[in-house]
Amino acid sequence: MNIVRYQRYPQSDLSVTFDRLTTVRNELDRVFESSFGSFFRPLASLNRWNPAVDVYQDNDQFTVYVELPGLKKEEIEISLNGDTLTIGGERKSEANADQGFRTERYFGKFQRSLTLPVPVNSEKVNATYKDGILKVVLPKAEEAKPKQIPVSLN
């Protein structure tokens, strides 16, 4: 199973430090924006929002958890294309840009994709969103479940 588009561990101490640096860089961007235009923009890819993902499995299903605090249900898009599960969406900023004087949270688009190692029953995929955590349950297809074959010894 491989998961793409991952760059950092959200909320680790390192990333908080890094977030601060990013905030400083945002300030610099803002300062330079007027005179240098988009010259500093390519660095913005560092600022991508990559929500943390957990994947669990047992004999019957995969369970995927994604940390997505502060979204509305309709802002989350979940799609299953073959063996690739994609979770994406957009968090819109409610804050007035002039008011914030310390901003660390990410707003805008996000997307995570993961490839499932065995086929799943796409008809029975179920998702819930509670306390800012998205939970997606993907039952494994019948043919992918481990089977016990009884062997009789003579």
Next chain:
Amino acid sequence: MNIGTQPQNGSSALAGEGERPVQYVTPLADVESTKEGYTIHAEMPGVDKSGLEITVDNGELTIVGHRHPEEFSGEPVYREIRSTGFRRVYELDPAIDTSNIAARIDQGVLTLTLPKAESVEPRKIVVE
């Protein structure tokens, strides 16, 4: 304007003497400042109302959020989500009316409203 400072690191705060240190992560937070006061939005996914402890003591606002244990089914295949709780301390602007701080949590985002006391709001004095 002291609300934005963070005198203590949120991680590795001691729960008490002789106990094992409790690990916390610092939640990402936005602070808005207006004429009427401040608003803090802190991200605490996995925390609900019952897992929150908010205290004001000696001019410091402490936010602690405990995750409710998730009943994971099966074995972990891939893990990025940390199971630790959240903690953050803010030094408060003395102008804040601490008796009127309001808090709510919605989908893992804690919103704290910290109004300024009326007496410190700028007032226009009319000269007669």
